Amino acid sequence: MVSRALTVCALVAGLGLTACNDDDESVAQPTQQNIVQLAQGNANLSTLVAAVQKADLVTTLSGTTQLTVFAPTNDAFSQLPAPFNNAQNITAITNTADIATLRNILLYHVTAGDVKAADLRAQAYTTQAAAPNNNIYVSKPAAGGVFINGNTRVTTADVDASNGVVHVIDRVLMPPSQSIAQIVTARASASTNPEFTLLLQALQRPAAAPILTAAASQTGNVTVFAPTDAAFRALLGNAQLSSVSDADLTAILSRHVIGTGRVFSTDLAPGTVATLGGNVTIAAAGTGFTVRGASGTAANITAANILATNGVVHVIDQVIRPN
Structure with a gap:
């Protein structure tokens, strides 16, 4: 030429x-691709492309408005139940309620502006999903990386598009639908493998009303370390929960609640953290953390970052003791 x-x-x-x-x-000069075109050119995002098309979001994500999109991989979608687990099943959806659910899930991955990973702060970001439960929560642990809602990791950051930026993630983000109290109640009343039955009994005691109110408030923002039934049995021995005095029960439960916001496992670091009933000690344990009160065995966090509408829950295997 x-x-x-x-x-x-x-x-x-x-x-x-x-x-x-x-x-x-x-x-x-080559024309920069928009967000949808970038996804279409990545074989690992084919399920996301199918979802965007089914949810009628192609125009939204192809326009000139600057957006930040957290893009789940095919493997991330495969962790979901059908019909949201792969491109073929998503394409075959005809139920309007399922399509509406899919659309809201996808919008929960979209925030306003072009926000690079270095500019993300450890804070809440409002997404384009339906309010009021449309915030995602960014963590930037000292070890490095960017995490969303505690469990979801940014695996590839800062893929530039003509209308914003894409961060590839390893899980699908799900908007919360239950308060902490509702999570505890639902798991305690499950027909198979019920859990938190003793925690629910404890919270339903009149003396625990303020703590139950905090766990049930839709406007709250708390972190709860939730002991399993086995954890309570280890504390009680052969005694019944009813034998624990109101004062002792309140002191125990208060030591399990951080009242100052959502603290995800990716926000934890060795040291002390203030709860409603005094400080607890956080210590590193392998890839996770333990929580310990004034005495007793340190509790392992066995399931972390259960997102609620009013906070976050970490399941623990020991009751945190106040004295």
Whole structure:
């Protein structure tokens, strides 16, 4: 192409006409792809593309408005139940309620503006999902990386698009639908493998009303370390929960609640953390953490970052003792 242009210029000069300018032979710059086009070009995001098409969000994610999208991989979608677990099943959805659910899940991955990973702060970000439960929570642990809602990791950051930026993630983000109290109640009343039955009994005692109120408030923002039934049995021995005095029960339960916000496992670090009933000690244990009160065995966090509408729950295997 360049040699042809030089030949033409030589011919023009030979005819006594004005010579060609070097700038006439410019190299066309490739047009930057938008968010949807980027996803379409990545085989690991084919399920996301199918979901965006089914939820009628192609236009939204292809426009000129600057957006930040957290993009789940195919493996991330495969962790969900059908029909949301792969591209084929998503494409086959006809139920309007399922489509509406899918659309809200996808919008829960979209925030306003072009926010690079380095500019993300350890704070809440409002997404385009339906309010009021449309915040996602970013953690940036000292060990490095970016995490969303505690369990979801950004695996590839800062994929630039013409209308924003894409961060690839390893889980699908799910908007919370239950308060902490509702999570405890639902698990305690499960038909198979019920859990938290003793915790629920404890919370239902009149003396524990303030703590239950905090766990049930839709406007709250708390962190709860939730002991399993086995943890309570280890504390009680052969005694019944009813034998624990109101004062002791309140002291125990208060030591399990951080009242100052959502503290995800990715926000924890060795040291002390203030609860409603005094400090607890956080210690590293392998890839996780333990929580210990004034005495007794340190509790392992066995299931972390259960997101609620009013906070977050960490399941623990020992009751935290106040004294």
